[in-house]
Each structure stands twice: as structure tokens, then as C-alpha cells.
Amino acid sequence: MNESIAIAWPTDDELRAVGETKVLFGHQSVGADILDGVARVYAGASVAAPVIADVSSGEDAPDGTLMHACLGVNGEPLSKFAAFAEMLDTPVAEGVDVALMKLCYVDITASTDVQAVFDAYTSMMADLEAAHPDVRFLYTTVPLTADRGWKSKVRALLGGDDRMGPADNVARERYNTMVREKYAASGRLVDIAAVESAGTDERSQDGHTYHVLNQSLTLDRGHLNEAGSEAVAAELLKTVATYSPVA
Structure with a gap:
């Protein structure tokens, strides 16, 4: 079951x-979808939007800016952790108030050592928090994918693994459960997966329950459409605001 959701x-x-x-x-890529949603949330409000600046090249940006950068290689979550940690030690991160990074759905699949990735994530975040006590770090769950259609099911049966099947979302559910158990009580968790799966029923695969991305929020079963990007952006903005130094 997939229904439209209230944002x-x-x-x-x-x-x-x-904005301050x-x-x-x-x-x-899913992060780019979320940033598109941020722009649309502000466009529909009476408040001026912050500058959204790509600092992948290492260029600094002024205060009151939503800086972003592409991290690592899709499918290699440890490369993203390393890139994020390295960025926090560059001039780009000077004066940063709030920092976070997210994985993509391709980073957690049925073939992933979920425990190892989770351990690497928590270790990285603990090290960064110790090294940068003035930065408020937020945590994130990994995005989901929507149910396969019949064409995708046929391709999967023929060996065309799109990393979007039930077993892949089972792995994401395991990872996200561990993230929630570790960080939800902090109040600093941006629960991307919970927003994405709103309005859907719980699924089951080989005795494991899991959630999926609501079909009404996606373009291609993985990336977010306008409704999906706005929903996740709204969650992100509300959490950032809570931990803004001017809040």
C-alpha cells in the first residue's frame, strides 16, 4: 500500500x-534531490532562502550558507566517510555550525557487511565530535528504494541485480535500526528512511520485516520526485533549525 503523505x-x-x-x-545524488527540495520549500515561504553553495572544489562560502559537496564513490560507503572526515579538516569547514553526511541506497545492499559499515560510521562520528566540539553534528538513516515492478522482477530473476530488491531493503532496515537505536534519543537524527516510507505498509522477506520508499515520492524507485524531495528537505530543515546557534 502506498499513499500520499502529510509533510x-x-x-x-x-x-x-x-538561514543564519x-x-x-x-x-x-539523493542528496541533490533533497537540496532541490530545500529550494522549493523556501520558494513557497515568505522567508529568504540561504545561499546553497557547492564546495566540492574546496572554495569557502559565507556564513548563513548551506554548503554541500559530493562525497566519495557510490557503492563504497567507507570512501564517503573518509571524504567527510577530511573535509572537516579543511578551510571549508571553518565556522561551520551544523554538519552532516548521508549515504545513498546503493551504499547498503544485500551484499553489504552492515555491521562493519555501522561501526565505521559511529567511529567516524565520535572522532569528529571529539575533534570539532563547536560543530553540531547530525546523523542520518540511509534512503530506501521502492517495490520492484514486474519488469524489474523479471530482470532480477535473469541476473540483472539493480540493488533495489527486498533483500537490499532488508539490509537497509537493519542498518537504519542500528542508527535509530544509537542516535534517535539525541534528537539529532534526520530520519530520511522514515520520511520516505511514510504511507507504506511494512513488508516481509524470509522472516525479516522491512520498509520501502513510497512510490508517490520517487521518480525511478530510488531518487526523489518533487514531493519526496520536499518531504525530506522539510525534515532536514526542521532538524537543522533546532540545532542552529540562533535557535
């Missing part, structure tokens, strides 16, 4: 707080 929109005060916050966001 918890940030208030004008929250949007203003984000220097944010560093590491991501890949």
Missing part, C-alpha cells in the same frame, strides 16, 4: 534560523 513543514522562524546557520552537507 510537517518548517515554520518561518525555523527557516530564518537555518552555516551548514555543511555531504552527499551524492
